Amino acid sequence: MDDMKHDPSNDSSGDAIEAYVLDEQIGYALRKANQRHMTIFGEKMLDGLTPTQFSALFRLVESPGPQSQNALGRSVAMDAATIKGVVNRLEARGLVMSRKDEVDRRRYVIEATAKGRELIKAAMPVMAEITEATMAPLTIAERRTILRLLAKLS
Amino acid sequence: MDDMKHDPSNDSSGDAIEAYVLDEQIGYALRKANQRHMTIFGEKMLDGLTPTQFSALFRLVESPGPQSQNALGRSVAMDAATIKGVVNRLEARGLVMSRKDEVDRRRYVIEATAKGRELIKAAMPVMAEITEATMAPLTIAERRTILRLLAKLS
DNA sequence: GGGAATACATTTGTATACTAATGAAAAGTG
DNA sequence: CACTTTTCATTAGTATACAAATGTATTCCC
Known part of the structure; x- marks a missing residue:
């Protein structure tokens, strides 16, 4: 009878440490996949642009008008x-500009500069390479x- | 002819800004899925243990002997x-202990405390909940x- | 045995990422 | 119109995450 206490197969609730494989957990797997992607991104992207910086700058370049910082x-x-x-780091590098909104005085209006637009343009084929390497x-x-599955998780 | 310059369908290289959908990029999707998972984790996990802290402490608890910090x-x-x-934060909370390795004097040996082992034990059913909510x-x-696919990407 | 290469740990610096608190401006509501 | 709520932006604090530089200890190998 004493044996049962240490036999994981008797733990039907699935919360035994022995049965838990860290590498097969969704959070751990997401973190590691993301880690590898960011390494590839860092190796290939132009001008040391980070994934987040690329996303923010890309959004500014693709969107019709300027946007508030929070938006x-x-x-x-x-x-x-x-x-x-x-935005601070993008601005320090001359890739975006910000100015006070004259209508809504809480807001700062952020806009990509010509330099920012050109960097995004040049980065498009690089992004294709990064995607290819990651995938x-x-x-x-x-x-x-x-x-499709990642989109469902978001 | 002038029209062709602005028609993305003529850009067979696929590096046109118009054809690039940020939300469908692997890096962006990984980041967002990870973000949602970490929110769920933070809402449910005991004692404010973070995903990384949980991983490190879990590894110490499941492994047979103590390990060096780098290992x-x-x-x-x-x-x-x-x-x-x-490790510093886990140690500050009394969940792990570290001591100089007497054989290899470069190393610090890290070990889970009884408190750390009990926390992991108590966290197992919580992890099941977190996985369920995320998935x-x-x-x-x-x-x-x-x-399976995330493992392939790592 | 001794020099080169490697491994361990630390520190500094930069970049996300989120919480909570604050203050100012705008929007909504009775 | 006055009051409440919301939104916008900032700041401080905490926690990953990685690169690069440093110093010490160990291992490799001739």
């Missing part, structure tokens, strides 16, 4: 504190599948 | 600088698939 943040899934730092271990069908 | 880091995919901070949008088959 830009929401459109790339960054909170106010995070997007502030990103290389997957078949074409698997690439579609993982994007 | 522990490697086993949970964290570099030396990152694992140092994680909720997926069918059982899709859950298996995404874990």
Whole structure:
């Protein structure tokens, strides 16, 4: 009888440490996949642009008009504190400009500069390379599948 | 002829800004899925244990003997600088202990305390909840698939 | 045995990322 | 119109994450 206490197969609730494989947990797997992608991104992207910086700048370049800082943040899934730092660094590098909104005086209006637009343009084929390198271990069908499943998780 | 310059369908190289959908990029999708998972984790996990802290502490609890700090880091995919901070915070909370290795005097040996082991034990059913909440949008088959594909990307 | 290469740990610096608190401006409501 | 709520932006604090530089200890190998 004493044996049962240490036999994981008797623990039907599944909360035994022995049965838990860290590498097969969704959070751990997401973190590691993201880690590898960011390494590839860092190796290939132009001018040391980071993934977040690329996302924010891309959104500014593709969108019709300028946007407020917070609105830009929401459109790339960054909170106010995070997007502030990103915009600051983009601005320090001359890729975006910000100015006070004259109508709504709480707001800052953020806009891509010509330099920022050109960098995004030049980065497009690089992004294709980054995607290819990241997705290389997957078949074409698997690439579609993982994007579909990740979208469901968001 | 002038029209062709602005028609994205003529750009067979696929590097036109218009054809690039940020939300469908692997990096962006990974970041957002990870973000949602970490929110769920933060809402449910005991004692404010973070995902990284949980991983490191879990590894210590499940492994037979104590480990050096760097070895522990490697086993949970964290570099030396990152694992140092994680171990410091775990130690400050009395969940792990570290001591100089008497054989190899470069090393610090890290070990889970009784308190750390009990926390991991108590966290196991919580992890099951976190996994369930994170995976909720997926069918059982899709859950298996995404874990398999994420593993391939790592 | 001794020099080169490697491994361990730390520190500094930069970049996300989120919480919570604050203050100012705008919007909504009775 | 006055009051409440919301929105915008900033700041401080905490926690990953990685690169690069440093110093010490160990291992490799001739």
